Every structure is written in C-alpha cells, then in structure tokens.
Amino acid sequence: MKTSLDCIPCFIRQATDTLKMAAKSENDRMRLINNFLQWIGEVDLDQSPPAIAQIIHRRLRGILPTDDPYRAAKNMHNALAASLTPSIRRRIEASPDPLTMAVRYAITGNIIDLGAKNSIGFGEIYAELQSAPQQPIFGDMEAFKKAIKQAKTILYLTDNAGEIFFDRLLIERLSDAKITLAVRGNPVINDATRSDAQAADIGAVAEIIDNGSDAPGTILDDCSSEFRRRFGEADVVIAKGQGNFESLTEKSGNIFFLFRTKCPVISSNSGFDLGTYVAANHFTRKDISCN
Incomplete structure (x- = not known):
C-alpha cells in the first residue's frame, strides 16, 4: 500500500508527540521539530506508510536521549490491560461462540494505537471493551474459523503494547496448531516488543520471536x-493492526488481517467504513475523497 498525502499530517503528529514525551525542554522540542520538518519533505511517498514511519522514528531516536520514548506509555497500557483481562476472559468463556468473542476483544484492543492517536486512557478503553460483545465483525469470519481449524502452524503478528494482552486471549482460543507470536525487533512508537510479550506471559501459550525490524508494520x-x-x-498468518495491513495487504498467502479501521486512508484501501471491526483476507478498495 502506497502512502497517501493524508498520511503526512499523521507523521507530523507522531513526531511532535514523540518529541513532547522525550525532549528535555520546550526549546529542544521546537529545535527538533524544525529539524524534522526540513527532512520530512525528502521521503518517497511511493513507499508504504510503515516504511516512511520507520525512517522518521529512526531519525527521531537518533536525536533523542532514549531509544524507546514510548516506554512509559507502553508500561501504562500493559498494566491497564492486565487489570482488565481476567474479567474479559470470563466473558469469552461464557460466550456461546468463544472464538468469535475473542476476535472481537482482540480487535477492540487495536484502539491502543499511539501511531493513530496521541493518547488513549482507561475510560476510552473500558468503554470500548464494554461495547465489544455487540460489535459486528466484517470480512469473513467463517473463512477465518475454517483456516484456523485446518492449520497446523499459525504465525501471529502483533501490533501494540497493551493490545497484546487481548491477543493472548484470542491465542488461547485458537486450534491445537503450533502458534508462534512475532513482535517488533526494536522499539517503534508503542508497538509491542519482547518485553511486552513477556509482560503478557505469551510464552505460556505460544513461542515468542521477533521480526528483526523496527518498522511499525511487517516489511x-x-x-x-x-x-x-x-x-x-506458516499455514495461517494472523496480522494484527493497520501497520501490518499497510505493509502486507499486497502479499499473497493465507493471511488474515484483524484490525479496526481508524483513518480514512485505511478505510479507502480496505473497503470498510471507519470504525469497522475487520477480520478479512481479501479487500476491495473503495474511492473516497482522501487523497
């Protein structure tokens, strides 16, 4: 998926959010944002959004005093998710269709995305989780269920910290296949890395690997x-989040994308309306005025 002009304001917001978290003073923030605005114009928009974001965040980390500026936010979201998962697990277990319910909660967790939004707190996450059981899932859940049932090996590509706790609840409901969960190789935005997988005790239900990359997607x-x-x-790849959709949607194979449509560009390229819960492995682009 190529980058749209509408992605540029989001890149600028990500940069300013990162600098607000990590720069030591207002003068430093202004100096660094001016530096950023000078080189953002050099990026190649024929690349995918995760490829451009990778370049941006590498440069930001290179001029900041930390290589993981979102660490405090990730820790907060992990703690919040950990406090909520026991009750959600009980709801899933009580459902007449636990797998579909677990998919709903895993997709709900995809709102914990600081690449798409500058903050998300307890109240918003709690409200979204309360409404999750009533949310319709668009795409093809029956094809997803069939693929999962037949798979001997499943590769689960994560997206964000915090969200990874809800991914675990879905992994608990998958078939008897051998499941491998892949996180980012190095920090980028609030994407999950090994420490977040360990915080969610993913090792109890799946093998943990990293992809060796610091892109907020899977390039x-x-x-x-x-x-x-x-x-x-892998017999089946489960790819969570918009970043994985942006970077893998043109790849062939048995890839199921689970995400929430959180921006007009993704809505246009996926063919699903804003706010939709998506579980799909094929897409029909729709034309909207977002370019």
Whole structure:
C-alpha cells in the first residue's frame, strides 16, 4: 500500500508527540521539530506508510536521549490491560461462540494505537471493551474459523503494547496448531516488543520471536531471515493492526488481517467504513475523497 498525502499530517503528529514525551525542554522540542520538518519533505511517498514511519522514528531516536520514548506509555497500557483481562476472559468463556468473542476483544484492543492517536486512557478503553460483545465483525469470519481449524502452524503478528494482552486471549482460543507470536525487533512508537510479550506471559501459550525490524508494520525485506522463513512456512498468518495491513495487504498467502479501521486512508484501501471491526483476507478498495 502506497502512502497517501493524508498520511503526512499523521507523521507530523507522531513526531511532535514523540518529541513532547522525550525532549528535555520546550526549546529542544521546537529545535527538533524544525529539524524534522526540513527532512520530512525528502521521503518517497511511493513507499508504504510503515516504511516512511520507520525512517522518521529512526531519525527521531537518533536525536533523542532514549531509544524507546514510548516506554512509559507502553508500561501504562500493559498494566491497564492486565487489570482488565481476567474479567474479559470470563466473558469469552461464557460466550456461546468463544472464538468469535475473542476476535472481537482482540480487535477492540487495536484502539491502543499511539501511531493513530496521541493518547488513549482507561475510560476510552473500558468503554470500548464494554461495547465489544455487540460489535459486528466484517470480512469473513467463517473463512477465518475454517483456516484456523485446518492449520497446523499459525504465525501471529502483533501490533501494540497493551493490545497484546487481548491477543493472548484470542491465542488461547485458537486450534491445537503450533502458534508462534512475532513482535517488533526494536522499539517503534508503542508497538509491542519482547518485553511486552513477556509482560503478557505469551510464552505460556505460544513461542515468542521477533521480526528483526523496527518498522511499525511487517516489511518482509527488512525482517530477519528466520522470521521470513517462519512467515513462509506458516499455514495461517494472523496480522494484527493497520501497520501490518499497510505493509502486507499486497502479499499473497493465507493471511488474515484483524484490525479496526481508524483513518480514512485505511478505510479507502480496505473497503470498510471507519470504525469497522475487520477480520478479512481479501479487500476491495473503495474511492473516497482522501487523497
């Protein structure tokens, strides 16, 4: 998926959010944002949004005193999700269709995305989780269920910290397949890394690997050879979040994308309305005035 002009304001917001969190003073923030605005015009819009975001956040980390400026936010969202998952697990267990209910909650967790929004707190997350059982899932849940049932190996690509706790609830409901969960190789925005997978105790239900990349998506050419091997050998790939959709939607294979449409560009490229819960492995682009 190529980058739209409408992605540029989002990149600028991400940069200013990052600098607000990590720069030491207002003078530093202004100096660094001016520096950022000078080189943002050099990026190649023929690349995918995660490829451009990778370049931006690498440069930001290079001029900041930390290599993980979102760490405090990730810790907060992990703690929040950990406090909520026991009650959600009980709701899933009580459902007449636990797998579909677990998919709903996993997609609900996708709102914990600081690449798409500058903040999200307890009240908003709690309200979204309360409404999750009534949310329709668009795409093809029956195809998803069939693929999961037949799979011997599943590769689960995560998106964000906090959200990863709800991913675990879905993994608990998958088939008897061997499940491998892949996180980012290095910090970028609030995307999940190994420490977040360990915080969610993912090791109890799946093997944990990282993809060797610091892109906020899955750019296969930038991933490790081991990850690419796992990706190619998996019977089913579950790809969470908009970043994985942006970077993998043109790839062939048995890839199911689970995400919430959170911006007009994704809505246009996926063919689903804003706010939709999506579980799909094929898409029909719709034309809207977003370019």
